[in-house]
Amino acid sequence: MVLAMSRPSRRSDSAHFLFRKRVPADIQAKQAGGKVVFSFPPEMGSGEPIRVTGTIGTEVKVSLRTRDPEVAKARNGIAQAQFQAFCEGVRRGPETLTHAQVIALSGVWYRRWVDRLRDMPGSPAVWRKWVDLLDRAAAKGAVVREIGPIVDEFLAEERLTVDEDSRERLCDAIHKAMKQAGRLLHRFAEGDYRPDPDADRFPEWRGVRPKSAEADTPKGTLTLDDLFGRWKRESSPSASTITTWRSYIRSLKEHLGHDDVRRITKADVVAWKDALVAAGFASVRKGQLAAIKALFSYALQNNLITANPADGVTVRQKKKAGERMLPYDDTEVGHILALADAETNPAKRWLPWLMALSGARVGEVAQLWGQRITAVDGVPVMKIAPAEDGGSLKNEGSERTVPIHPAIIERGFLDFVQKRGDGPLFYGDRRKHVRAKPGEARRHASKGVANHLAAWVRENGFTDPRKAPSHAFRHWFKTRCQRLGILDSIADAIQGHASGQEADGYRHGPIATLDEAIRRIPVPEAPTRR
Structure with missing residues (x-):
């Protein structure tokens, strides 16, 4: 079932545009009161995606977080595609996750949380209290009750519907990942930025293959330039972002020796990242790697690929003494x-x-x-x-x-x-x-x-x-x-x-x-x- 295209509308109490969509009756019956998370590319092409959450009722509506009509139009199209993917997932029914998939998903949560707070971890006392609260939840047998809402939001963000057993196992796994992240961020807050020796315990998250995977698998060749062109038309990036990202794509193509997006593996992305670091590039994580991750994420959200080969790839670059930028006196x-x-x-x-x-x-x-x-x-x-x-x-x-x-x-x-x-x-x-x-x-x-x-x-x-x-x-x-x-x-x-x-x-x-x-x-x- 293809959903009719909606147009961005205005809110009566805000200058921001609004995505507003009628929810099909079968989705209402299964998901009334549930949440759906929409994710838009960041304004400048790097940094955290813009995420907004809507509630399922007779309709779903969320702010597009922009007053710009052109940006609103692009984001409305992205939201339309994401909502359609959400509905298709609901219709397929809950997925049953394997043990490896549960641990891999908890690793996605762990890496995302650590990467988000790495540079500004706050006070060590906050993370001591964090771990203590997690220990208390386990002692009271309340892990599912207390971690459940966080897991539900995470699943909504990943556009996953899982059965109750998988959800409970994921609550336990993310509870352990939270403790691991808390201990690491506590060290960061104290000035100890050595890597987590247990960070590689999480297997790679490859997504859940839909029941109709063979029919849904994208066919043909999708070039990096084609993908970038589609993303650019929908995202309306600045001219400087277009120029910069084109140079990143050119670098990746030169490293791979081809430009077929569907042939790119995680090993390819890791090897490219390692080559950039070895060449002395200073901001690979926030530059080249962030851009490629955003492109592949867009491709995955639009059913152009079946998995993001850059997911989980990161750079553990430390600034050396004498390199940190300083203020004027x-x-x-x-x-x-x-x-x-x-x-x-x-x-x-x-x-x-x-x-x-x-x-x-x-x-x-x-x-x-x-x-x-x-x-x-x-x-x-x-x-x-x-x-x-x-x-x-x-x-x-x-x-x-x-x-x-x-x-x-x-x-x-x-x-x-x-x-x-x-x-x-x-x-x-x-x-x-x-x-x-x-x-x-x-x-x-x-x-x-x-x-x-x-x-x-x-x-x-x-x-x-x-x-x-x-x-x-x-x-x-x-x-x-x-x-x-x-x-x-x-x-x-x-x-x-x-x-x-x-x-x-x-x-x-x-x-x-x-x-x-x-x-x-x-x-x-x-x-x-x-």
């Missing part, structure tokens, strides 16, 4: 801001101030439009969002409202905005700047602004390779907040910087609270000339 920030004060070019004049006193990324402020400099509850703010002419942000959490520091206002920033009008503040002729056509790869104008600003910073003598010309402001702001005792959650809300905890989505800092924190940030003094 107070003197350097004061010096750059003094140089900015002497500039007449708008980007050089205002962007260093906006970055330093908000901790924003350069790409976020470089694409500001005048109409997004406004006031909330009497507080002057900048609304950080994708530029109206087709800009993009790093991820969903990057969209936020940030108070403007009084020192910036005192220097006449609001007067500057008023003169520039409602359009772009730092690039181009506002009358000529238009959105790129769907599928057209065009680098956003703000990228050039950001690059010119970085060159200007370097030209003025700030050449330390461990201090990124613009991003070192973001590091400085975070460090300053820490020194002033500003809560991490408040600093993260100002910077649009997720800590990796599930609770992030529930925190919405009041403007007055964010404004009070920003006002506490002192403006560093410029060095005295001798």
Whole structure:
């Protein structure tokens, strides 16, 4: 049964588009009140996928997490395909998992959780309590009751329906994987990043072959370029992402000696990853490997392949001493801001101030439009969002409202905005700047602004390779907040910087609270000339 195509709609209480779909009667009868998880590619092509959960009733509806009509259209198509796959799985009935499949699935959970929290594991005390709570659940014989909701959400995310015996065995297996992850993250939190010697106990997850596997197995050749083209049309990535991912695909094709997606095995992906690491590439996990995983995940979700050959493949790269990126110190920030004060070019004049006193990324402020400099509850703010002419942000959490520091206002920033009008503040002729056509790869104008600003910073003598010309402001702001005792959650809300905890989505800092924190940030003094 093919489901009729739906179109994205508007919510009455939100500017975001909505996926809304009538649920077939047979699915309602079997799954009423159940959950279905939708997964969309991340905005910038790397990082965590965007996941939303819907409840099965007479219809299912979820936010598409975007105000952009083109992105909404692409995500609506993805949601349609995923919902159809969900319905087909329900109609096939519950699967019975083998013991190896149960342990392999618990390994998927383990790797996903560890990878998500590896860089910011939090406090060791949190993980001691985590393991203690898991031990108590086992002692009370309450593993299925307490772990069950987590397992159900995980199964919904994987679009799996299993029988009750398989579910109970999976609860026990994920309970053990949780303890293993908790002990490892406890070590990470204490500064010990040695790998888990038991991480290889999990077999590879190859998915559950449908009962009609032979009929459903994709036939023919699917090239990497064909797959990328399909993903690109639905995902509407930025021009820089298109260029970068094409280079990754070219690298994989050169390594394999062919471009047939259905011939690629996990061993092939591991060998490619090992070759990249050996060649000295520094960000394989978040770059090449993340991109290929996203492509194969898309292919699997759309029934183009039967298993993701990149699933479970990761890189255990450690930063060496002397390689970690550093913040500017107070003197350097004061010096750059003094140089900015002497500039007449708008980007050089205002962007260093906006970055330093908000901790924003350069790409976020470089694409500001005048109409997004406004006031909330009497507080002057900048609304950080994708530029109206087709800009993009790093991820969903990057969209936020940030108070403007009084020192910036005192220097006449609001007067500057008023003169520039409602359009772009730092690039181009506002009358000529238009959105790129769907599928057209065009680098956003703000990228050039950001690059010119970085060159200007370097030209003025700030050449330390461990201090990124613009991003070192973001590091400085975070460090300053820490020194002033500003809560991490408040600093993260100002910077649009997720800590990796599930609770992030529930925190919405009041403007007055964010404004009070920003006002506490002192403006560093410029060095005295001798």
